[in-house]
Amino acid sequence: MENTYLTKKDVIKLNKDTYIVTFENIKFELGQFIMIETKNLVRKPFILGTWNNHPAISVQIKGKGTEYIVKTQNNIKAHFPLGKKFIPPSGKGMVIISPTCITLANLITKEYNCDVLVGSKTPLEYKIPFEFATGDVEFANKVEKLKKYDWYLISGSKAMENFVLSKIESNNIYVSLEEYMGCGIGACKSCAVFTKNGVKHICTDGPIFRRDEL
Amino acid sequence: MNLNPPLIIASGPGGNGEYLKLINPEYIGAYTLKTVTLNPKKGNLPPRMRDKEHFVINSIGLENPGINHFIENIEKYKLNVKTILSLGGDTKEEYIKIAEIIDPYAQYFEAIEFNFSCPNVKKGGLSIISDKDEWEEILKKVRKILPNTFLIAKLSIEGNFVETSSQIVAKHNWEGITLINCVRGLIIENGKVITGGISGPILKPISLRAIYETRKKLKDIYIIASGGIYTEKDADEFLEIGANAISIGSALFKDPNVVEKIGKYLKGVKK
Numbered sequence: 280m281e282n283t284y285l286t287k288k289d290v291i292k293l294n295k296d297t298y299i300v301t302f303e304n305i306k307f308e309l310g311q312f313i314m315i316e317t318k319n320l321v322r323k324p325f326i327l328g329t330w331n332n333h334p335a336i337s338v339q340i341k342g343k344g345t346e347y348i349v350k351t352q353n354n355i356k357a358h359f360p361l362g363k364k365f366i367p368p369s370g371k372g373m374v375i376i377s378p379t380c381i382t383l384a385n386l387i388t389k390e391y392n393c394d395v396l397v398g399s400k401t402p403l404e405y406k407i408p409f410e411f412a413t414g415d416v417e418f419a420n421k422v423e424k425l426k427k428y429d430w431y432l433i434s435g436s437k438a439m440e441n442f443v444l445s446k447i448e449s450n451n452i453y454v455s456l457e458e459y460m461g462c463g464i465g466a467c468k469s470c471a472v473f474t475k476n477g478v479k480h481i482c483t484d485g486p487i488f489r490r491d492e493l
Numbered sequence: 494m495n496l497n498p499p500l501i502i503a504s505g506p507g508g509n510g511e512y513l514k515l516i517n518p519e520y521i522g523a524y525t526l527k528t529v530t531l532n533p534k535k536g537n538l539p540p541r542m543r544d545k546e547h548f549v550i551n552s553i554g555l556e557n558p559g560i561n562h563f564i565e566n567i568e569k570y571k572l573n574v575k576t577i578l579s580l581g582g583d584t585k586e587e588y589i590k591i592a593e594i595i596d597p598y599a600q601y602f603e604a605i606e607f608n609f610s611c612p613n614v615k616k617g618g619l620s621i622i623s624d625k626d627e628w629e630e631i632l633k634k635v636r637k638i639l640p641n642t643f644l645i646a647k648l649s650i651e652g653n654f655v656e657t658s659s660q661i662v663a664k665h666n667w668e669g670i671t672l673i674n675c676v677r678g679l680i681i682e683n684g685k686v687i688t689g690g691i692s693g694p695i696l697k698p699i700s701l702r703a704i705y706e707t708r709k710k711l712k713d714i715y716i717i718a719s720g721g722i723y724t725e726k727d728a729d730e731f732l733e734i735g736a737n738a739i740s741i742g743s744a745l746f747k748d749p750n751v752v753e754k755i756g757k758y759l760k761g762v763k764k
Binding site: 282459461462465468469470472 | 551
């Protein structure tokens with residue numbers, strides 16, 4: 280695990296409030312995340328992926344902390360890589376995500392056979408190589424018309440995840456969970472999730488969980 | 494306790510040694526483990542933490558595997574720095590029972606801190622000191638069970654004047670006190686009330702006052718300062734006001750290097 284400065288490479292505006300931020304030199308595995316410093320007191324977690332062949336995260340500006348990550352010209356401090364590696368089952372997969380997980384989806388398509396559907400609340404301002412839907416209605420229509428896949432990974436807001444989960448059936452559904460984190464390394468216990476197998480922590484047991492465990 | 498540097502990782506935010514992957518142990522005087530209770534606790538339902546300008550609010554609820562599991566796995570809790578064990582309970586009987594259970598293992602630890610001030614549990618924690626007679630009985634009996642252990646009471650500013658509570662601790666010949674634990678707080682997020690314990694820089698003046706008042710009354714007790722220590726200057730102020738050591742918690746979340754920086758400073762410049 281490293282605790283060091285990240286050098287920002289590019290910032291790409293994806294939609295009204297979400298940006299892809301690419302970095303140089305981050306070693307990680309699929310499914311892992313990073314805790315990045317903010318102007319506030321607590322570092323914030325972002326799932327790692329790639330964009331334009333560089334390590335990348337996708338940041339939705341929600342407040343001063345996320346705004347700082349997107350806009351600062353300075354190097355940003357962070358500790359990484361965190362969480363467990365994700366290995367999907369065999370067969371063809373479907374990755375259904377919000378724009379905040381687009382770099383994760385991009386990385387999965389490079390390593391595994393899968394399709395991607397991105398659901399964005401606001402119009403995309405940047406061309407992406409994936410199928411996308413704008414707004415809840417278009418997204419719902421596309422989810423309902425999905426063909427059958429061998430496995431699914433869902434990653435987005437809780438509302439979005441719950442909607443998708445109500446529409447698909449499979450023994451191989453994975454969900455990337457989000458919860459407020461203090462440390463990202465299993466120390467503070469702030470990111471608890473109550474599962475069928477007892478209390479788990481998103482930072483050390485996840486962030487990607489099997490749906491049937493939840 | 495003789496700690497060099499006089500810097501302690503606080504119970505709670507520091508987990509059970511996880512930050513040793515990010516901080517050079519040379520700059521940590523002692524590491525306090527997460528509070529262990531008699532019975533396992535699942536902790537509170539989310540949300541468990543938020544941060545705002547100048548403070549963090551948490552409601553973890555003492556999630557821990559219980560003392561029996563802790564003892565069965567005690568090797569895992571032996572760190573490469575001096576270690577302070579933190580114990581808690583829901584009732585007087587639980588505090589006494591846990592002291593009896595840990596007695597054969599007390600030698601493994603530099604000190605044992607009893608948490609009399611967790612703001613995030615329904616029973617025990619902060620409420621345990623509201624019955625003065627019962628609390629005094631705990632202090633008296635635990636002292637008797639662990640006669641050779643450096644005993645620390647972790648106190649809050651709530652429930653009593655902190656200097657009065659500290660005097661009670663000293664009366665029962667406990668060696669140390671940690672001042673202060675989180676203070677109960679509340680935020681409103683999207684119309685929803687979130688309660689928890691407040692930590693972070695906002696606590697610093699409150700903690701400074703608690704230590705100042707306590708040191709006036711008690712010249713010899715070992716005081717561990719806790720509450721909003723983020724810089725070398727913060728550490729200086731707490732030590733000048735009468736603390737013997739400083740304890741760092743939520744600053745870990747901002748940058749683990751904060752600890753290393755303060756530790757280096759205390760080990761060198763302040764030696």
